[in-house]
Amino acid sequence: MTIFLYKKQEKRRKKVKRIVSLILMLAMLCTLFAGCNKATVAGEKTEAQKTVKVVDSRGVEVEVNYPAKKIVCLLNSGLNDLYMLGAKDQVIAIDQWTYTNESAYGFASQIDERVKNKTLPAIDKNIEDIVGMNPDVVVIWAGQEEDIKVLEDKGIKVVGIQADNFEDVYTKLDILGKISGKEDRAAEIAKYSKEQLKKVSDKVAKIDASKKLSSLFVWGPTKLDLAGNNSTGDSIIEMAGGKNAADAVGEEHFVAKMEDVVTWNPDSLIMWNLKDLDPQSYYDDEQWANIKATENKQVFELPNAFYCDLWTVKYVYSVEFLAKSLYPETFSDLDIEKSKNEMLKFLYGVDFK
Amino acid sequence: MIKIENLSLGYSKNTILEKINLTIEKEKITIFLGQNGSGKTTLMSAINGLIRPREGKILIDNQNITQLSRKEVAKKIATVSQLHQFGFDYTAFEMVLMGRSAHIGYMPEKADRDKAEEALELIGIGHLKEKQVNKISGGERQLVMIARAIAQETGIILLDEPTSYLDLKNQLKVLQLIKFINKKKKVTCVITLHDPNQALLCGDHVVMFDQGKIQTGETRTMITDEKIFAVYGVKAQVIDVGENSFVVPNHKFEF
Amino acid sequence: MREFFKKLILIFPIVIFFVSLGVGSYSIPFDQMIDIILYKLSGYTIFNEQLSAQSINVLLNIRLPRVALGLLVGGALAVSGTAFQAVMRNPLVEPYTLGLSSGAAFGAALAMAVVTIPVQICAFVFAGLSVGISYLAASKHGETSVISLVLSGVVVASVFTAMLSILQISIDPLQLQGLIYWLMGSLHTASWAKLLAVLPYLIVGYTIIYFFRWKLNILSLGEKDAGSLGVNPQKYKLLFIGAATLLASAAVSVTGIISLVGLMIPHMLRMLFGPDNTKLIPLSFCLGASYLAIVDMISRNLLTYEIPIGIFTTFLGAPYFIFLIRKTREGGWN
Known part of the structure; x- marks a missing residue:
């Protein structure tokens, strides 16, 4: 249900996004006219960045900095996975729904101080806000194809997630474990859940x-x-x-x-x-x-x-x-x-x- | 009897008729003559209570028309409007039956159907009963509309250019029919016409419309060489041949 | 022949009623159906000594209100279409093309989502508003051209659809799906409660139009003719538009937007029996009722899940509408 709703809300946002992207383009043009300065890049890569390759639900192989220190997670269930994995502090932005849904917000704010204080930014209408955050990876529903395209065009790594059945639930956990560097915890959670489930199925x-x-x-x-x-x-x-x-x-x-x-x-x-x-x-x-x-x-x-x-x-x-x-x-x-x-x-x- | 006292009519800023007085006699045929736009049809609509006078009043049998409901007016006055097509394909009988409207509460009863049928028979178009009004000839359609006015059983029938769009034979047929019902049913008829010859044929009285004013009198005394020239600006001679009189325009085309 | 057809159409809804009652995915044999009805009426049965509580429930609580609502709504839409066409002297108008359906849908949704006034009344108010705007926008010097009325109806419909979208976005998204489904027009939520909620409004609408139906003929001649014939055109126009709006908005408030029923049915009947509304009104009711009940019967049995009935009526009605536009155009754009 949540997926379903989320996708619907997402579609509505897209129109607004187009308008905003137009404005952004204009803004960029303005900076051009304002004159160009030679850029100097601070903190240029000094050592080789470790990376990990994962295959997401779209079947796309994505290479992500390992462990990802800056994760933008645009699905509430992915955020919960990251909380379970203990990768809370690696999350730098989340979806709006987590804030607007009373119950979801209630629980998330008990886990994450930043949600409680509303200091963790939420990506709502403008997907391009993410670009400025320079994240290691964006976790998003695989169905949001247009958004994914916008992000990938900007050179941002995107992991698309689909969860139609319980197999996918474990796959999602596995992917998130890999990119956040919490593979062991992911395996532990999967084992625990399957044990609990076995107790039921045995009976x-x-x-x-x-x-x-x-x-x-x-x-x-x-x-x-x-x-x-x-x-x-x-x-x-x-x-x-x-x-x-x-x-x-x-x-x-x-x-x-x-x-x-x-x-x-x-x-x-x-x-x-x-x-x-x-x-x-x-x-x-x-x-x-x-x-x-x-x-x-x-x-x-x-x-x-x-x-x-x-x-x-x-x-x-x-x-x-x-x-x-x-x-x-x-x-x-x-x-x-x-x-x-x-x-x-x-x-x-x-x-x- | 229709009595018009000190009546002024107009649309928004245009005054069409100003302070006219007129008495239309009972059981007679009165013809309205005048140029296009001289106010013939406007006066007719006012008599029918569809236009409110600016000042003055119109009395029908000593009752002020503006104080009567649509239903009461329709029991006194029937209208035959200019020939036109109808949006829906009603049959002649259905159309004539609608003339009974003012006498009908919810639904037409047998007496109403009989009266509609009588009206059709009276003017000899019983055979058109089941025909669609839109599909018969213009002349026939005009007869149906006259039948509808007869079915309305009023003392007064207003006819707005009943001979327009008709061929010569049908023009005469319609005029003869008007004369016939005037005599037979003792109905007061008020007719607007374009052709003074037709007025001479069937009118008892003529009302001449000229620049917001009217003149009235017996047909032959009103239709004279001078008055035709005054009203239409056309040189013409009125010639008497036996009992009949004719207006013959003496107009030369100039190039 | 014509008389025969007329009688046929008049008894059609009764036949359809029983056939519809007998058909459904839960099988109830004909003899059981008769017995259930007899049992309910008299306490006795003919064919079976025992009846299952389930078949009684399916027949009386599920199928019966649905079939009855289908008949009543179909009749309401067709009668309302007939009345609008006569009053506005326009063969292309009906609740849907006038923008009425969208207005009523918005009103009903508004009442469901926000306001605490009865759904039917709110639907009626907004339906009246949409008809009023469409009609006034298209009128010039008391005359309304055929096509411009349809065009203004389209515009009004899109405005109300847009307002409905705003409403959809601003209310709880969980209700969204249900609303979308309802908007497409469906009878699957039919129940006795819904039927009873809408019945008084339908009865008032039907009664007015049925009793005054002869006056529709007079109005259809135009304001001037109607006036000369002793019928106050403004007064009766208002009466008929009010009653027709009541019928259609009540229908929309329970079943959502079911389009073009009010266009097809009256036109077919006019081709067969002429434009006399004394005949057309009862016939429209019977044929409209039968039509919608048949369409619903098909939609109930076609697939394993419910399909909104409005989809069917639109598919069937759209070609008809195009045919009518072409036909009207031949007669000039007046």
Whole structure:
């Protein structure tokens, strides 16, 4: 969802950016007329800079100064990865969303003093601001092709990130570990997450196939915006031992037909953390009245997006949450609250309020 | 009876008619003659209550026209406007039925349909009933519009240039029809015309429009060599042949 | 023959109603459908002794409000189009081309996002505003030319669409997707609650137009003729434009923008039955209702997910609109 939104906001910014770039060009022309001075470069390279090569989600091989000391990270989930990796101080600029989204800001400011004091600059409308920062690397969504082009034309190293499934989550962590010089920590986090996940899958494996519960993953904003096959929502359900009732639909995000929902008759619903909907909205809707999920009050809403972030390893918590919700007896020994706090402590080293 | 007292008419800054007095007699045919733009049609619209007078008043059966609602006016006065096409393809019958509008609340009833049919029959165009008004000839269309005015069942019918755009045969047909309904239905007719010959053919009275003023009198006394010259600036002779009179322009083309 | 067609069209919505009720991705056999309806009405059944609660739910809570809303909205758009065309004496106007739909959509979105007044009323106010602007912008000396009215409608529509975009940007982006989907025109959110919310407005609009429909004929002759025939043109124009706006804006407020229904249906009927509005109004309702219900039936069953119905009506209506423009042009640009 966040990716999706981010991309949308990004498109809107582009127009503004064009105007700004025009103004910049004019400004540059002005300096030409103002007269040229012979430039002297201070701190010319004295020793060979170490570099590292990574292949980003676009399949492009990027050579980056190693370890990157000045990282501009334009995706919140990438920023979280860098926080987890302990590369906080290598980040010199972040995305605007982290500041404007109340919840994201709340957590980030507990991790990073500079976010709290708003001293860490955010790149919003003008992507060219980055040029002046002279960063070692810019981490950006691979979909923002125009922005990437602008930056690369200016000779700035860009790592494009795509995260469509949980494989990509680890790849992203791996890439960020490599460029920030925290490969060991990256491996440690991956190992930890996979262990946690294995604890769930071991128990899930013991559940009889015939007793597996069907579920639907709700993206929102409406009750019928669901996750089809090949989506992260679908994966979470599978990993938690459920079965996506809508796996016949090949769309990542689609608007379902109410009649189909009745036909699927899912045992449960799992909702992304939504502003306008909660489980009660389903219980109150007469059209949903005869569906097992509402009859048995099996509609669950994922808690705060920060804990369940599907674009970082924190997705493991979403899986735990759903598994516990679906099979409370099987997972009776799993203390979801404790597990969450341990996870956050391990990942960030912070006790969140 | 239409009584016009001290009436002034005009659009924005232009005064078209100034302080005119006129009585249009009941059950007679009164013809408005004058140059283009002399105010014939404007006066007609004012009589119909579509233009508000600047000063003075127009009394229809002793009631001030400006104090009547559209519906009340339409029960007293019917209008046949200049020949034109309609946006929608109504049939002759539908068109004539609309003449009943002032008598109809929500929907036309059987009595209204019968009256519309009678009107069509009266002027002998019953066969056009289901024909589309836009697709019949101009002459036929004018007859339909007259039928609509008859269906309106008013004491007064205003006809604005009813013979324009028609060929000679149809011009005479329309004039004869007006004369016929005037006699048969005892309807007061007010007609604007361009051709004084047509006025001589069917008019009882003539109103001459000339530079914001009017003169009125019996047809033959109003249409004379001098008055034609005064109003139209055309030298002409009015010749009497038996019962009929004719205006023959004595105009030489100069190059 | 004509009479036969007329009767056919008048009973069409009833047939479509039952067919639509019977078709859907959740299968309900015909005998069950009859039984469910009978059971609800009388408590007895004919074919089945047992009925599943699910089929009852699908039929009565999901399908029935959707089919009913489809019929009512389709009828509303067609009737509103017929009335606008007669009053403005222009075969090319309808809620969409007048800019009304965009105005209503903006009003509805505004009510949903910001203001706390009923959606339908806010939609009506802005719909009225857009029609007013379109009409006044195109009028000159009391006359309105066919093409300039359509052009001013286009401009008004784009202004309101732009304002809607501003609204979209400034409200919570999470609502954005839902709004976009709704704007394209869809019936998938139909429910009894929505139906009941919009019904009073539709009834008022329908009643006014139905009772005064004969006066539409008089108005369609033009202001001067109407005046001479005893109908106050200003008064009745306002009445009809108000009622037609109410119908269309109420429709938009629940289903978003469904374009060109009000253009196609009245024109087809006028070709078949002539311009008499006493016949056209009920026929427009029936054919418009049937048309939208059929289109929705197709859109419900074509794919595994919902497709906005407005997409279909636009695809079907656009060629028709072009055909009409060409036809109007032959008669001069007046």
